[in-house]
Amino acid sequence: MADVRGKNNYKIVLLGEGRVGKTSLVLRYVNNTFSDKQQTTIQASFLSKRINIGENTCNLAIWDTAGQERFHALGPIYYRDADGALLVYDTTDTESFAKVKNWVKELRKMVGQEIVLCIAGNKIDLDKERQVEKSEAEEYAASVGAYHFQTSAKLGKGIEETFLALAKKMIEQRQENDSRQSARRSGGNAPILVVADDTSNGGSGAASGSKACNC
């Protein structure tokens, strides 16, 4: 049985306005490919990548979502039980940066503090057309406790770093949660309570989680 929330599985969701380069970022990261004419993402698509961090191998389950506002109704399906979110904007488009801020608000409200946030300013190869200053974005990211990276899917810049930082932080976050939970458990009559306590870790995998939100 597939358990996406297994020990070394981490779920990442990519969010951001249409055509900022979410799909291109993922494809560059996972397959090291790039196309100028990437088909519009309808709904969302799934990719996974195995990476080594120190001694650990972990599996990143990555959901690349559609950018158009209308598809936000589906948002919770993808971010509900995500360990991390990569919020992408286009450095040549101020509007797309404003959308990132909306996503941060929504995620903090709906998912809380536990989800690791990382903001990526993509298309730095188009530096001449830049509208969003790096310092401004960095300042904002710091203020909401998110990482910030500048990327170019076209040139393959900054992407490894982005995902690596995200992965490291997700691992750290999970370890923290685990130790907090075991602290709560210790002294109790453990084995049974462990299972009963474990709803959030049990089976709310990417897809099954979505079944609960047929709102």
Next chain:
Amino acid sequence: MNALEEYKVQRTVHKVLFQGIPPSLRGTAWMVAIGNKKGIDINDFCTYDARARDLHSAIALQDKKAMESMLLDGKHQSAGETGARTTENDDTAQSQSDSILTNFIQVRLDLIRTLPRLKIFSEGGSYTENLRRVLEAFVLYDPGMGYVQGMGSIAGVLLLHTSLEETFVSFINILDNQLFQNLFHMNMGRIHSYLMAFKVFLAKHLPKVYAHISRVKIDLKLFLLEWWMTLFTSFLRFDTVCHLWDILFFEGVGSLVSISIAILKSISAKLLDADFEGLLFILTHMESMELDPERILQSSREIPRISSQDFHELADKMFEELEKRQHSSGFENSAELDDPRVIGRDLMGRFGQRVRVSNGIPCQGPGTVTQVHHGSTAMVVWDTGITQNMRIGKGGEYWLREMPAQLDPFFSL
């Protein structure tokens, strides 16, 4: 026409559909099949197209007033006449005008990302320009729905077969049914009921794949919306798409179901072999699956025709069920277990567990536990496609019992 003749005609239509309409006749045939229930005049396109053009010049001149008056034009007439214009109305109108502009921007962004493998909708190409005009005219025709990603590829394929004006008429009429209205409006409740109805057909015609997908807990929402909202254009070869559309337009929305099942069937070996992540990858990357058009067409031939009426009726029934469950005393929030450890031992962590009802609630037959909510309830998808939130047990008494393997039709597959 007597029954025999009628039968013969039907047989012929059927045969033609399965051989595929000759490409030279396709545009005309589609127009006939799609029809024009909405009564769109062939000249209507020009009206909306002209309005879009005016809007663009106002945008270019940054003439905000002109833009607004154009966008609000016609929408306020009834309110204006009765003098009942309120701030609330103004706000709605304002947000609608904003959304029209946002739609226009999105249309532009998506143009060259439409059907990229065809290499027809390229920067500055004439087809690209026409696609933009059709989509923008549609946004003005139905601002409530507006442009939704996915529409471009439908309009795009139409444009390759019919004129601009005809494409506009056909496009509006294709979207003129409950399923597409709900899909493109993203009415999640309704969409859910369609997916539940789909499940019933899937379980019937492709039981192994259905069982596997349910057991691994893949939510159909994760891929079917894209398949349907693009009418399969996002991953199938152009000629296959056209051939399937022949069937779709003549037989109606019900054939979306049979075609989807046929597509799943054509790759069933791969699907049955895949685990959770593998399935998610396959189903959201169908374009890389080397689909065999012949097999898809062959499979769609083998599945008995599913009428649109049956599909809609079943979905409606599912929707009523859903509503009823939501309004009934609310299992989801009320039940607290006397002893949560019971759950922990028995069902927690056993998602995909096959179960049946042991007492109480009207039984839907065997089903699969898809999720155990914190403490007290579980979500069960019955094999009939109904999803139910159920209390699992109280005071040690179970509502759901594990089902003995030999009674479970899917267990031994």
